[in-house]
Amino acid sequence: xxxxEFPSILIRTANPCQPGVxxxxxxxxxxxxxFLVCIPISGLLLLLGFLLRPIxxxxxxxxxxxxxxxxxxxxxxxxxxxxxxIERVKSGGAxxxxxxxxxxxxxxxxxxxxxxxxxxxxxxxxxxxxxxxxLLKPLGFDWIKGPAKICEVLKNPNGRVxxxxxxxxxxxxxxxIWAFNLQLPNKDNYSAIAYFVILNPIPEGxxxxxxxxxxxxxxxxxxxxIANIVKGPWIVRKAVGEQAICILGRAVHCNYFIGENYMxxxxxxxxxxxxxxxxxxxxxxxxxxxxxxxFLIESxxxxxxxxxxxxxxxxxxxxxxxxxxxxxxxxxxIAGNAQSFLPTRLWKSIGQGFSxxxxxxxxxxxxxxxxxxxxxxHDGENNIGMEKWMASYVLTV
Numbered sequence: 337x338x339x340x341e342f343p344s345i346l347i348r349t350a351n352p353c354q355p356g357v358x359x360x361x362x363x364x365x366x367x368x369x370x371f372l373v374c375i376p377i378s379g380l381l382l383l384l385g386f387l388l389r390p391i392x393x394x395x396x397x398x399x400x401x402x403x404x405x406x407x408x409x410x411x412x413x414x415x416x417x418x419x420x421x422i423e424r425v426k427s428g429g430a431x432x433x434x435x436x437x438x439x440x441x442x443x444x445x446x447x448x449x450x451x452x453x454x455x456x457x458x459x460x461x462x463x464x465x466x467x468x469x470x471l472l473k474p475l476g477f478d479w480i481k482g483p484a485k486i487c488e489v490l491k492n493p494n495g496r497v498x499x500x501x502x503x504x505x506x507x508x509x510x511x512x513i514w515a516f517n518l519q520l521p522n523k524d525n526y527s528a529i530a531y532f533v534i535l536n537p538i539p540e541g542x543x544x545x546x547x548x549x550x551x552x553x554x555x556x557x558x559x560x561x562i563a564n565i566v567k568g569p570w571i572v573r574k575a576v577g578e579q580a581i582c583i584l585g586r587a588v589h590c591n592y593f594i595g596e597n598y599m600x601x602x603x604x605x606x607x608x609x610x611x612x613x614x615x616x617x618x619x620x621x622x623x624x625x626x627x628x629x630x631f632l633i634e635s636x637x638x639x640x641x642x643x644x645x646x647x648x649x650x651x652x653x654x655x656x657x658x659x660x661x662x663x664x665x666x667x668x669x670i671a672g673n674a675q676s677f678l679p680t681r682l683w684k685s686i687g688q689g690f691s692x693x694x695x696x697x698x699x700x701x702x703x704x705x706x707x708x709x710x711x712x713x714h715d716g717e718n719n720i721g722m723e724k725w726m727a728s729y730v731l732t733v
Contacts, residue, residue, distance in 0.1 A: 422533065425476045425500050430660035431651070433477075439626075439652045443477040446650045451562045451630045452579065453643035458635075465642060467630065471544065472514055472532035472647040479528055479651070481659045486527040487591070490515050490598045494663040497531055505597060511535055513598040514646060516631050520615055521606030526659055530629065532647035543633045543640060548599050555592055556585025559601065560634045566650070567626035572618050583634065587611060626652040 426433050434442035449466035457463060476497060480486060489495050490513060497513070504511055512534045520526040538544050547555055563580040565573045584590055589607035593600040605611045618625060630648040635641045 419535070421500055421504055422473065422475060425497055425531070426474065428496055428500075429476055429478050430658055431477065431479045431654065436650055439650065441653050441655050441658055443479075443649055443651045445474045446628045446648055448630075448645055448648065450564060450628060451645060451648065453562075453632065453645065454635050454641055456642045458641055458643075459638055467643075467645045467648075470532075470647045471644050472534050474647060474649070475513065475531035475533040477528070477530055477649055477651065479526070479654055479659045480662045481524045481526045482662050483525070483664060485519055485525050485604075486517065486529075486662065487519075487602050488593050488600065488665075489517055489527075489529055490595065490600045491593065492662075492665045494665065501597065510597065512538060514631075515598065515600040517600065517602045519602060519604050519606065520619065521612045522619065524656070524659075526656070528651065528654075530631070530647065530649040532631075543635070544646070547633050548594060552585075552590075552592060555601075556590065557583065558634045558636070559583065559585045559590060560632050562628075562630040562632070562645075564628040565625065566628055567652075568618075568624060569621050572621055572625065575614050575617060622654050622656065624653060626650065 429443075432439075432442045434440075434444055436444040436446050448468050448470055451467040452464040453467045455461070455463045455465035478489070478497075490498055490501075492498055497515070501511060501513055514532040514534075516530045518528045520528065534544075538548070543558070547558065561580075561582050561584050563576055563582070564578070565576050584601075584603055587608055588611050589604045591602040591604070593602070605615050628648060628650045630645045632643060632645045635643045
């Protein structure tokens with residue numbers, strides 16, 4: 337076997353066993369008294385270089401050491417970059433954060449590529465492309481209920497996200513939060529809320545800035561939802577479509593709340609008879625459903641293309657019993673926020689008529705209140721008029 341010879345040099349050291357006596361030692365091996373420390377001088381220098389290199393490069397020696405040894409550093413990118421609060425919020429809801437492929441009674445972030453959005457040449461070719469990366473970071477998901485319809489969650493001092501964000505603001509950080517609150521038409525006042533965050537300043541002149549600073553008319557004409565039923569019974573998939581695209585501000589009533597560091601959209605699904613019926617149907621199967629929802633601001637001009645998704649959420653097999661009851665804001669006028677509900681008999685009528693409007697054809701989508709399934713505004717793809725669905729409902733009551 338070949339033997340590697342390390343260079344030997346002579347160094348002068350103090351003899352710890354005989355104070356005041358110095359002696360030369362051969363450093364092919366460093367001997368102190370009766371102990372032989374098997375570190376050749378060249379190996380010692382290599383070790384010192386290994387330890388000093390990360391310090392000279394401004395790195396954390398522990399992180400550099402773990403990386404060099406191929407160890408897995410147990411921290412998320414957000415936690416490692418000083419945003420541990422994001423991870424705490426993501427995992428702090430009533431339903432757990434899980435993997436997209438396996439999240440029973442939980443939520444996850446699906447790939448942006450499962451959604452098709454307007455491509456760079458859409459206005460001339462109508463070609464759509466996979467959604468790609470999101471503009472916002474996922475921050476959390478809440479499955480909650482309350483004594484009245486849940487509104488303005490980012491203004492409620494009892495809200496967990498509000499508390500976390502307030503701490504960040506007090507620390508001098510400036511996250512900007514987006515919340516999309518889907519208010520379900522139900523006597524228990526369920527809300528499914530998706531939260532997102534942007535840590536950098538919003539680009540000047542961007543669609544995001546226009547959406548925040550614009551009026552409700554602009555927001556209603558641009559706020560788009562893409563819904564995919566990943567898993568669920570046939571009747572729900574038939575009602576929603578393979579990939580349903582809807583300009584929410586034209587289909588249902590949306591309330592927009594803007595603060596210095598947040599943008600909240602409360603989507604009142606109960607304000608639309610059709611959306612009401614679809615959600616009521618889907619709610620009966622909620623423990624078997626896996627749903628992907630993407631939120632975006634529609635690109636309607638060439639310079640705004642390609643479309644970019646703000647953020648998306650997947651929730652799967654939600655259990656109504658797992659929804660957390662939240663505290664209303666102080667001095668909240670519950671009566672003022674109380675939601676009116678359709679009688680049970682009326683729900684039965686809607687259910688009887690539902691199979692009828694599942695088979696209604698499409699018509700021109702020029703009416704101001706239009707639900708767009710399997711397409712989008714100006715797409716010409718199965719734009720089903722609200723009035724036609726409403727007519728089918730009235731005929732069956």
